[in-house]
Structures are given as C-alpha cells and as structure tokens.
Amino acid sequence: MEKSKIIDKLNDCLRHEWTGVAQYAQAGFVVAGLWREVYSVMFFDSAKESFGHATLVGEKIVALGGVPTVERNPVKQTDDLQELLNHAMDFESKAVKLYNEALLLAEGDRALEVFLENILEEEQDGVDKLTRILRDPRAVAASSTASKVG
Numbered sequence: 001m002e003k004s005k006i007i008d009k010l011n012d013c014l015r016h017e018w019t020g021v022a023q024y025a026q027a028g029f030v031v032a033g034l035w036r037e038v039y040s041v042m043f044f045d046s047a048k049e050s051f052g053h054a055t056l057v058g059e060k061i062v063a064l065g066g067v068p069t070v071e072r073n074p075v076k077q078t079d080d081l082q083e084l085l086n087h088a089m090d091f092e093s094k095a096v097k098l099y100n101e102a103l104l105l106a107e108g109d110r111a112l113e114v115f116l117e118n119i120l121e122e123e124q125d126g127v128d129k130l131t132r133i134l135r136d137p138r139a140v141a142a143s144s145t146a147s148k149v150g
C-alpha cells in the first residue's frame with residue numbers, strides 16, 4: 001500500500017463528501033411541493049451522512065499523516081424534485097466508485113479495508129434506496145401514505 005496514493009484517494013473521497021454536505025443541504029432547503037416534508041428530511045439526512053463520512057475520512061487522513069482537503073466539487077443545483085433525485089443517484093454512484101477505488105489501494109491493510117468497506121456499504125445503501133424511489137415514485141408515495149395511516 002502506497003501511503004501517498006491512499007491519502008490522495010481519501011482526499012478525493014473527502015472532496016466528494018464535502019460536495020454532498022452542500023448539495024444535499026441545498027436540496028433540503030429548496031425542495032417544494034406536495035412531497036417536500038418527505039424529501040426535505042431525506043435530503044438533510046443525506047447531508048448529515050456525508051458530514052459523518054467526511055469526519056471519518058478526515059480523521060483517517062490525519063492518522064495516515066496527510067492533510068484533509070477543504071475543497072469541494074461543483075454542486076449540481078435544481079429545484080425540480082426528479083432532477084434532485086437524479087443528482088442524488090449520480091452522487092451516491094460516484095461515492096461507491098470512489099470508495100471502491102480507495103479499497104483497491106488499501107489492499108493488504110485489513111483495518112483500512114474494513115474502514116472503507118463500512119462506508120462503502122452505506123454508499124451502496126444510498127444507491128439501492130434511490131433505485132427503489134426512481135423505479136416508481138408513485139408507489140413509494142403510496143406506501144409512505146399507507147404506513148402513516150396504518
């Protein structure tokens with residue numbers, strides 16, 4: 001495992017997580033309409049998850065002797081719910097890709113592999129959740145209403 005390469009890749013992950021904090025929080029602010037109460041909470045939860053991952057990754061970078069980045073990537077902005085969800089899917093898919101790349105570089109350091117696998121699992125959960133939502137938004141809306149009534 002080359003330390004400088006893994007630190008660079010972890011900083012790519014951190015840059016992506018900082019992007020998630022801003023992008024998801026803004027999505028939570030601007031989402032409007034009938035489903036605002038549902039999706040605003042979901043977007044803010046995702047912003048908090050990104051901050052949680054940023055914290056873990058930043059601490060790990062320092063432990064490895066690196067400097068955590070303060071940069072983020074451009075934020076995709078829209079107030080259209082479908083586009084917000086598509087952007088969320090793009091974001092989670094890229095996170096899965098980045099943590100998989102980091103895992104390849106961590107090969108041989110079992111503790112670092114487990115650390116990255118735990119985050120990767122949550123990123124994949126995000127992809128799976130959005131896959132279910134984007135498959136048929138009306139079905140999700142109906143089940144959400146049913147669970148409140150039941």
Ligand SMILES: [Fe+2]
Nearest residue numbers: 049050053095
């Ligand atoms: Fe994340």
